Amino acid sequence: MGTALLYDEEMTKYKLLWVDAACKIEVPERLIVSYEALVRSGLSDRCISIPAREASDSEILLVHSELYLEAVKKTPYMTLEDLKEFTLQFGDVYFHPNIYHCAKLASGSALQLVDSVMTGKVRNGIALVRPPGHHSMHSAANGFCVFNNVAIAARYAKQKYGVKRVLIVDWDIHHGQGVQYCFEDDPSVLYFSWHRYEHQNFWPNLRESDYDSVGKESGAGFNINVPWNNVGMENSDYLSVFCHVLLPVAYEFCPDLVLVCAGFDSAIGDPEGEMCATPDIFAHLTHLLMNLAGGKLCAVLEGGYNLTSLAQSVCQTVQTLLGDPLPQLANLRGPCKSAVESLQCARSAHRRYWSFLKHATDPPMTDISTKHIKSAMEEEEKTEMAEEERCTEGKVWPEPPERLCPPVCSASVLPDDVACPDGLKRLSSSKDLEPLLVSKLKNRFRTAAVDGDGVTTFSRLYTLIEKLVANEIRNGLVLVPDVAAVMMCVVQDLTSDLVKRVLVVCVGKEKELDYVTTDGKVLVVQISSEDSEEQRSKYYIPVCLKKGCSDTSGFIQAVLGLLLPLGYEYNPDLVLLVRMPGSGVVDSMWQQLIGLLQGFAKGHTLVLMQVNEKACMGSTASALLGHPAPPLQDLQTPFPEDGDALERLRERLQADWKMLQTTS
Numbered sequence: 001m002g003t004a005l006l007y008d009e010e011m012t013k014y015k016l017l018w019v020d021a022a023c024k025i026e027v028p029e030r031l032i033v034s035y036e037a038l039v040r041s042g043l044s045d046r047c048i049s050i051p052a053r054e055a056s057d058s059e060i061l062l063v064h065s066e067l068y069l070e071a072v073k074k075t076p077y078m079t080l081e082d083l084k085e086f087t088l089q090f091g092d093v094y095f096h097p098n099i100y101h102c103a104k105l106a107s108g109s110a111l112q113l114v115d116s117v118m119t120g121k122v123r124n125g126i127a128l129v130r131p132p133g134h135h136s137m138h139s140a141a142n143g144f145c146v147f148n149n150v151a152i153a154a155r156y157a158k159q160k161y162g163v164k165r166v167l168i169v170d171w172d173i174h175h176g177q178g179v180q181y182c183f184e185d186d187p188s189v190l191y192f193s194w195h196r197y198e199h200q201n202f203w204p205n206l207r208e209s210d211y212d213s214v215g216k217e218s219g220a221g222f223n224i225n226v227p228w229n230n231v232g233m234e235n236s237d238y239l240s241v242f243c244h245v246l247l248p249v250a251y252e253f254c255p256d257l258v259l260v261c262a263g264f265d266s267a268i269g270d271p272e273g274e275m276c277a278t279p280d281i282f283a284h285l286t287h288l289l290m291n292l293a294g295g296k297l298c299a300v301l302e303g304g305y306n307l308t309s310l311a312q313s314v315c316q317t318v319q320t321l322l323g324d325p326l327p328q329l330a331n332l333r334g335p336c337k338s339a340v341e342s343l344q345c346a347r348s349a350h351r352r353y354w355s356f357l358k359h360a361t362d363p364p365m366t367d368i369s370t371k372h373i374k375s376a377m378e379e380e381e382k383t384e385m386a387e388e389e390r391c392t393e394g395k396v397w398p399e400p401p402e403r404l405c406p407p408v409c410s411a412s413v414l415p416d417d418v419a420c421p422d423g424l425k426r427l428s429s430s431k432d433l434e435p436l437l438v439s440k441l442k443n444r445f446r447t448a449a450v451d452g453d454g455v456t457t458f459s460r461l462y463t464l465i466e467k468l469v470a471n472e473i474r475n476g477l478v479l480v481p482d483v484a485a486v487m488m489c490v491v492q493d494l495t496s497d498l499v500k501r502v503l504v505v506c507v508g509k510e511k512e513l514d515y516v517t518t519d520g521k522v523l524v525v526q527i528s529s530e531d532s533e534e535q536r537s538k539y540y541i542p543v544c545l546k547k548g549c550s551d552t553s554g555f556i557q558a559v560l561g562l563l564l565p566l567g568y569e570y571n572p573d574l575v576l577l578v579r580m581p582g583s584g585v586v587d588s589m590w591q592q593l594i595g596l597l598q599g600f601a602k603g604h605t606l607v608l609m610q611v612n613e614k615a616c617m618g619s620t621a622s623a624l625l626g627h628p629a630p631p632l633q634d635l636q637t638p639f640p641e642d643g644d645a646l647e648r649l650r651e652r653l654q655a656d657w658k659m660l661q662t663t664s
């Protein structure tokens with residue numbers, strides 16, 4: 001299934017008609033440059049174009065009051081003076097004779113997107129709209145917003161499609177207080193927002209935007225605020241919050257639909273955000289949400305005021321929605337101190353509501369009140385700091401790297417008597433291994449793995465790895481008689497001269513796996529039921545699940561809170577996913593794991609499985625081909641000893657691996 005793109009140039013036909021410093025950044029060009037970038041890059045042609053439509057009164061009334069709607073209805077007929085007068089009752093927003101029409105188109109576009117996804121016409125999609133929506137409230141326009149596009153879409157999805165749980169992820173740099181107010185007592189809608197806050201010194205300066213607003217009454221726990229108390233947040237900060245706050249809760253919540261308040265003012269260069277995350281971060285943020293809700297994801301444009309980073313960020317988001325390989329994120333050096341404080345506060349505020357956050361520790365008690373004063377002083381200093389070094393116009397960043405689709409998505413290396421799963425291309429062409437390598441393999445492994453046809457397997461395996469590295473193939477599936485033995489070969493001999501860094505993810509345990517690397521060329525993360533205290537090193541990280549890999553709750557908690565952060569920091573060129581025989585891993589978890597691992601190494605994942613497990617080749621192939629993984633149903637509370645052990649492991653490793661930091 002494809003990706004929907006909603007855009008209508010009518011929504012560019014309103015603008016600020018008077019002088020207002022707060023509103024001058026919200027210009028029609030925002031939409032024009034975004035759409036033109038999609039056209040120029042060829043991405044719009046790869047999307048399924050869905051027409052915009054006007055939201056009806058009843059749809060708008062899902063969120064807004066009749067009083068407010070009736071008042072806005074009058075604006076097309078107002079004189080300039082009346083429009084100015086009408087605007088005065090609201091904050092940081094402006095009206096225009098055509099903005100009511102455009103606001104209905106913006107909300108209607110979001111609804112069209114929900115229809116396309118919920119009816120299965122498309123898998124996911126994005127609506128490029130203005131005016132944005134997430135600040136508008138029941139009876140008020142605010143922050144460039146007239147109708148709350150995403151809030152209306154959430155209510156609409158529940159009403160029309162009986163959606164039980166909606167996750168709203170708001171990565172715009174402003175707090176969508178309109179969304180928070182709409183759903184704060186509603187446990188069926190989980191609202192997550194990060195936003196520039198600076199201890200309430202940043203617009204909209206609301207006390208309720210802080211991390212301790214967790215929702216009300218039956219909605220307690222279903223509102224997550226992560227305040228950024230400094231500017232300059234980078235890719236590491238954003239990914240840390242996804243791995244350690246949003247994703248554990250999102251997986252536990254298990255939504256039927258994901259809506260994204262896709263504001264790109266959180267990108268570098270934006271005058272509002274003043275952050276330093278690069279446009280390619282949105283490729284990863286989108287990817288990390290795409291295995292929730294069976295891939296049903298609707299992104300709706302909110303903010304974004306630097307026309308260059310906005311256009312690049314929109315393209316990065318759409319390319320991921322289309323299933324293209326992800327760009328590698330270089331030199332992630334872990335979250336800054338302020339970000340760790342924010343994510344620790346958010347985690348501890350939600351510890352009691354989410355079993356996946358149960359082990360969150362409280363932040364060191366600093367006197368919150370003085371924090372407010374202190375930051376005001378910092379604010380003072382900052383404004384004294386030379387304006388130009390802070391101003392965003394001076395910001396430059398590299399163009400996001402090209403994300404080329406290999407000609408072959410998924411290849412397989414199988415014993416001749418095993419049928420190739422649909423969609424996979426069987427790799428038969430195998431050049432002869434260099435005699436030196438063959439003898440090396442032979443004298444290293446006396447096992448059958450390297451006898452007659454074993455050499456054929458190795459030569460095919462070698463060819464496959466060469467093609468992955470050359471980006472001729474994206475990923476592959478290999479079936480062998482002896483997984484552990486072949487894994488050792490691949491790791492020690494077949495990859496040494498082909499790739500710089502291999503991330504090995506071992507699911508399950510084999511006794512003789514006595515492999516420890518210290519040179520950093522290989523990072524092994526092993527998830528199994530066995531605890532192996534002695535071998536641990538920076539590059540060999542065993543995760544022990546008391547009940548083994550069949551414990552999906554413990555497994556996903558280890559993947560999100562340990563494997564993902566490690567993988568991002570390690571930044572491998574190849575991922576080797578090894579399924580040890582008898583691991584017991586649940587199929588949906590196995591597919592989720594393959595889906596999530598696609599975020600690394602441009603999607604170059606090599607899955608190694610034992611021939612006698614060929615029964616799960618179908619689901620493996622499906623995940624490798626990019627089909628969304630099935631949701632992890634009714635996750636139990638992870639076993640306390642596993643949660644504790646994971647927390648201890650993270651604390652011990654965070655000196656070496658900064659992305660594991662969750663406590664300041």
Ligand SMILES: CC(O)(O)CCCCCNCCCN
Nearest residue numbers: 022092132143174203302303
């Ligand atoms: C959709 C959105 O969240 O991007 C809207 C942001 C409104 C910002 C209002 N204050 C602007 C102050 C100008 N320096």
Ligand SMILES: [Zn+2]
Nearest residue numbers: 172173174303
């Ligand atoms: Zn914004």
